[in-house]
Amino acid sequence: MFSHNRRKLLQASGAILAAGAMSSPLRAQTAAPRVVVIGGGFAGATVAKYVRLWNPKIQVTLIEPNPNHVSCILSNLVMTGALGMTDITLRYDNLRTKYGVNIVADRAVAIDPVGRKVSTQNGSQIAYDKLVLAPGIDFDAVPGLDSAVLPHAWQAGPQTLALKAQLQAVPSGGSFVMSIPLAPYRCPPGPYERACLLADSLLRNRRAGKVIVLDANPDVVAEAHTFHTAFSTTYAGVIEYHPSTEVTSVDWANKTINTNWGPIRADAANIIPRQKAGKLVAAAGLLGSAPGARWASVNPLSYESTLVPNVHVIGDSQGTGQPKSGHMANAQAKVCADALVRYFAGEAPDPAPMTNSACYSPITSKTASWLTVVFGYDAASGLMKPVPNTLAEAPTPTSGHYEDMFGWAKNLFADSFS
Ligand SMILES: Cc1cc2nc3c(=O)[nH]c(=O)nc-3n(C[C@H](O)[C@H](O)[C@H](O)COP(=O)(O)OP(=O)(O)OC[C@H]3O[C@@H](n4cnc5c(N)ncnc54)[C@H](O)[C@@H]3O)c2cc1C
Structure with a gap:
């Protein structure tokens, strides 16, 4: 005879098996689900924060070798001396103390997608139920x-x-x-x-x-x-x-x-x-199948790899055709975080996600321009496409845009790291 609890457990695992249509089923249902994130840039920091914010029962481990993240955004102003390095250095403390992200100061060196483990440079093996890769870019x-x-x-x-x-x-x-x-x-x-x-x-x-x-x-x-x-x-x-x-x-x-x-x-x-996805993406067999593919092939509903189940790729490494920007990395991270939270609840991802990108460009030491666009999921093609009439740019660089740039960056930095 089934006990009430056991029946509930089986119902729950049935739900998770249904969700597993997008990947394979979970390990024992009693343990807390484990999300491991590789790379603590705008993409990785945001997904780690938002998974914990939206479901604190999920354990999140962020693997990142650097003690802080140094932002490329505004870094040209460090080159000119207008800003200092501290202005673009973002700390991981809040992810740990406010959101309970477990931060591992190490470099991921290999992924075992069958055993669901990440190996690190220092010799650790870190197990996951879902893995998110956000390692940025590599160079030719x-x-x-x-x-x-x-x-x-x-x-x-x-x-x-x-x-x-x-x-x-x-x-x-x-x-x-x-x-x-x-x-x-x-x-x-x-x-x-x-x-x-x-x-x-x-x-x-x-x-x-x-x-x-x-x-x-x-x-x-x-x-x-x-x-x-x-x-x-x-x-x-x-x-x-x-x-x-x-x-x-x-x-x-x-x-x-x-x-x-x-x-x-x-x-x-x-x-x-010339650029391509971060090293680990190619090593893990996540590039698209076209000859010379440079970026990870993913399903933009969840950013899960189309090639390796339970591995998601976000930020500059992904290859959905959306612009490679920190603002976009932050937006994709939230779509991915939402899909992960739904997955562990036995639900399918949001069928109509939207993302957006914004870049501010200083043109002189006192003026800046900007560029923005919104992307939406197109169910017919399975692609993210620019939403009509959302691609916009500053008609002319102004000092007002230069001031706005710092407010925009402050918000993005805070939303990703604080
Ligand atoms: C000059 C310049 C100006 C820019 N201006 C703008 C702008 O105005 N607006 C905008 O939105 N974007 C801007 N960007 C783009 C933005 O910086 C990137 O798109 C963004 O940083 C991408 O985020 P990411 O998390 O994918 O990668 P990254 O920020 O590169 O983060 C990747 C992280 O992964 C870590 N990592 C890599 N490999 C491993 C591994 N094996 N194990 C563990 N960790 C690993 C790295 O240490 C790094 O911390 C600018 C870029 C530049 C260069």
Whole structure:
């Protein structure tokens, strides 16, 4: 005879088996469900926080090797000296103390999707029921480029300060060469913003020579009107913009950047290599099946991998075609957190999730522009698509937008880390 409790347990496990149609069933129902998150950037910190906020019965472990997160957002202002590193350094304390996230200071090195375990560099094995990967980006190698010598600074931290030192060392009238990789890459307007701020900084310090922008793309990827106007008016004679120009190799001993149209001499350089999902994503077999796939193939209802069950990928590593921004990483993390909470309650994910992205770009030391878009789930195609009439950008850079940028960033930082 079934006891009342046992019947309830079986009913519950039936519900979970139904939910398991999106992946495989849970282990013993009595134990607290375990979510493990790899990577504590905007995506990973937000998903860890919101799973705990929405269901404190779920155990959440965040694996991250760094003691703090250094935000790429606003990091170009550290390069110019307008902000300091403390302004972009975000602590993990609140995730631990306010939300009860278990933080493991370690690097994940391998995933066992059958045994549902993560192995770490320090030799730990961390078991999960659901795993969320949020490891950000990795870079293609550029022949001759050593990013310890020529920092890309497309991951903030020590490289941000190394780039600042490069900028300060440009001789009067010297040339600063920077490159922009083929899209998709992290933060569509970010490299153009950097070009503007390099030029602004050289002009303000009366050292203006040239900022030579080598863009692998056929045209400016985001806010084309704003950046073309800035290049041809505000920075006329300082910024030289070259579309469809790829860096093929670097010979820094001779201060030379080689491109598909020939070599260029530079006094300083910022080569931003082509990007792909964080290393662990490829190692775990989560890339799409198309040849040369660079990003994780996921179902945007839950961000669960289409290839490996119970593994979700969010933030810059995912390949849904949505922009790679911190704002978007935060939005995807909440969709994923909601899907996980529903999964453990035996429910299907929200069938119509929406996300949005916003990027503020300083154009000078006093003005900024912005770009925003909303995405919605399109059930017919199974894709996230821009919602009509939501793609918008600042008509012109203003000081008001520059001020708003700090309020926006403060809110995003707090929503993700506090
Ligand atoms: C100059 C610049 C300006 C930008 N401006 C904007 C903006 O205005 N608006 C905006 O929304 N976005 C902006 N972005 C983009 C934004 O910074 C990224 O989209 C965002 O950081 C992506 O978040 P993420 O969590 O996916 O990755 P990340 O922030 O890179 O976090 C990944 C984390 O994973 C950790 N990690 C990696 N591998 C492992 C592992 N094996 N084990 C454990 N941990 C691991 C890393 O240490 C890191 O902490 C900008 C970017 C740049 C470069």
